Amino acid sequence: MVWSKIRGTELELEAYLIMSENEINGCEYHNNNHIEDMYKYLQDTDEPYDEALDWAVLFHDIVYDAEPKKEWRSALQFSMMTEKYRGCNIDLYNISKVSGLIMSTVNHTEVNLGRLDRTYSAIIRADLHALTSKVGTINNFVKIMNESIALYGCSIETFAENNIKFMSGLYERMEYNKKLDSKHAGFYSSVQDGINTTILLAKSIKE
Numbered sequence: 226m227v228w229s230k231i232r233g234t235e236l237e238l239e240a241y242l243i244m245s246e247n248e249i250n251g252c253e254y255h256n257n258n259h260i261e262d263m264y265k266y267l268q269d270t271d272e273p274y275d276e277a278l279d280w281a282v283l284f285h286d287i288v289y290d291a292e293p294k295k296e297w298r299s300a301l302q303f304s305m306m307t308e309k310y311r312g313c314n315i316d317l318y319n320i321s322k323v324s325g326l327i328m329s330t331v332n333h334t335e336v337n338l339g340r341l342d343r344t345y346s347a348i349i350r351a352d353l354h355a356l357t358s359k360v361g362t363i364n365n366f367v368k369i370m371n372e373s374i375a376l377y378g379c380s381i382e383t384f385a386e387n388n389i390k391f392m393s394g395l396y397e398r399m400e401y402n403k404k405l406d407s408k409h410a411g412f413y414s415s416v417q418d419g420i421n422t423t424i425l426l427a428k429s430i431k432e
Contacts (some may be wrong), residue, residue, distance in 0.1 A: 240284060254369045267347065291378075300323070304320060330348065359419070382431060392424050
């Protein structure tokens with residue numbers, strides 16, 4: 226992918242292998258394809274290059290299992306791996322920024338996370354942009370459903386119930402983003418359309 230400039234480094238290659246292992250363990254959505262899709266979004270929208278954003282995209286889902294605090298553990302994994310592998314020479318400030326960018330994907334809001342720093346908006350939009358497409362929304366719903374059943378051992382009905390709760394909360398957070406980031410208000414409205422489609426799919430499972 227042209228946008229990323231960290232390809233081929235030891236750290237990038239190790240991250241790729243870890244994400245590949247996650248996919249073997251049942252991650253149908255949170256895998257290397259999701260990372261590539263985010264990079265493609267950044268390229269297609271002409272997002273100015275930022276190395277911290279590059280690393281944050283690569284690492285934001287590197288820890289994906291059935292345990293809580295995945296984003297925090299992903300940020301910690303990045304910090305630990307920069308000490309072990311060559312290829313990431315950014316300073317301590319930007320290593321901290323990578324962690325902040327990863328943590329912004331917990332709730333997908335820009336609250337108190339560098340409101341004047343465009344990279345926080347960029348990673349949130351890249352992570353959610355599939356919801357702006359009806360086809361992408363449906364495809365990803367199925368992948369996330371299969372992934373959740375594999376990781377958590379839950380029933381399809383339990384997944385649907387939890388999905389409705391999560392998506393309802395995400396819809397409200399997009400309202401906040403529209404007020405905070407008026408430049409991308411149209412994007413967040415499109416995400417809300419995808420959220421509504423997802424909720425309808427989940428409700429059809431429960432019925």
